[in-house]
Amino acid sequence: MSLRTPVGSDHQLARLLQIGIVLEEVVEARAAKHAAETEDLDDETKELLEEAATESADHRQRLEELVAELDAETIGFEEIQRLVEEQYEADQDFDGVLYDQLCNEETAYKFYDDLIEAIEETDTAFSIDREHVLSTLRELRAEEKEGVEEVTELMERRD
Amino acid sequence: MNTADQYLKAIYLVQDIENGPASTGSIAELLDVSPASANEMIGKLEGRELCIHEKYKGVKLTDEGILRAREALKHYCIIERFLYEVLEVEEFRAEAKQLEPVIDETVAERLDTIIDRSPDCPDCFDAEADVCGLLTGELEQSQ
Numbered sequence: 512m513s514l515r516t517p518v519g520s521d522h523q524l525a526r527l528l529q530i531g532i533v534l535e536e537v538v539e540a541r542a543a544k545h546a547a548e549t550e551d552l553d554d555e556t557k558e559l560l561e562e563a564a565t566e567s568a569d570h571r572q573r574l575e576e577l578v579a580e581l582d583a584e585t586i587g588f589e590e591i592q593r594l595v596e597e598q599y600e601a602d603q604d605f606d607g608v609l610y611d612q613l614c615n616e617e618t619a620y621k622f623y624d625d626l627i628e629a630i631e632e633t634d635t636a637f638s639i640d641r642e643h644v645l646s647t648l649r650e651l652r653a654e655e656k657e658g659v660e661e662v663t664e665l666m667e668r669r670d
Numbered sequence: 671m672n673t674a675d676q677y678l679k680a681i682y683l684v685q686d687i688e689n690g691p692a693s694t695g696s697i698a699e700l701l702d703v704s705p706a707s708a709n710e711m712i713g714k715l716e717g718r719e720l721c722i723h724e725k726y727k728g729v730k731l732t733d734e735g736i737l738r739a740r741e742a743l744k745h746y747c748i749i750e751r752f753l754y755e756v757l758e759v760e761e762f763r764a765e766a767k768q769l770e771p772v773i774d775e776t777v778a779e780r781l782d783t784i785i786d787r788s789p790d791c792p793d794c795f796d797a798e799a800d801v802c803g804l805l806t807g808e809l810e811q812s813q
Contacts, residue, residue: 518772519768523765523768523769526757526759526765526769527769527772529757530752530757530769530773530777530781533756533757533781533784534777534780534781537780537781537783537784541783586756586757590756591756591784594756594784594785595783595784597784597786598783598784598785598786614776614779614780615780617776618776618777618779618780621774621776621777622774622777625772625773625774625777626772629771629772
């Protein structure tokens with residue numbers, strides 16, 4: 512039982528999709544930074560991070576297309592990259608590159624899962640086709656799930 | 671943030687404003703629900719030993735309830751600050767309330783990696799103004 516309906520209008524849907532875009536941008540920026548700057552990174556981990564950054568770029572483009580259909584704006588990747596850079600030093604206590612990447616994938620998965628549930632629960636009529644939004648979000652959720660499994664498998668092989 | 675955590679946060683804030691046990695009427699008003707709904711949920715929280723409800727006095731959080739309420743308030747602060755700092759949303763207070771049920775704590779923690787939040791959080795939260803006190807200062811400076 513929710514206290515309020517979080518997706519009760521085009522505006523709120525667009526806002527949540529914007530948050531999804533920012534999350535993907537954070538994933539992309541952090542994964543790319545780890546891949547480029549972490550010393551002694553093995554080829555397998557580096558490849559995984561580069562693929563994750565590419566996948567996030569694809570995800571945000573698909574979300575941006577939905578946001579454009581809702582006639583809302585998005586925050587540019589350069590701006591998020593700058594914010595990630597600014598706050599990056601504060602996160603030195605994160606337990607390693609792979610753990611950070613696991614958090615990235617799990618967070619994105621959880622976000623899409625909650626958003627899909629919220630859209631399914633509401634009977635709000637959006638100006639954009641509801642099934643189109645849901646099918647896109649379900650595809651992104653499935654890819655995040657695969658991402659979680661890939662990172663987990665790699666971590667287990669390292670133990 | 672789930673419904674239980676939203677209630678715990680509301681009780682915590684009302685206790686702060688009323689400087690003592692929180693009245694169910696004030697909790698219901700803050701959450702924009704009926705007193706009957708608030709009573710029902712408070713009963714559930716009491717069953718989970720997160721609060722104590724004394725008739726004619728009001729609701730008090732237990733130590734465990736306070737811990738969870740403070741975590742919920744921290745996540746709420748992250749949402750407010752993220753909307754204001756990153757998405758530059760003018761009506762960030764209203765939108766934060768609207769969005770909080772669908773922003774999970776793991777999502778809030780990730781959004782926290784790109785905002786500038788005080789180490790004092792959530793003690794900086796102004797319960798009466800229902801907004802981060804430090805954010806109010808930033809707003810005044812920008813006007």
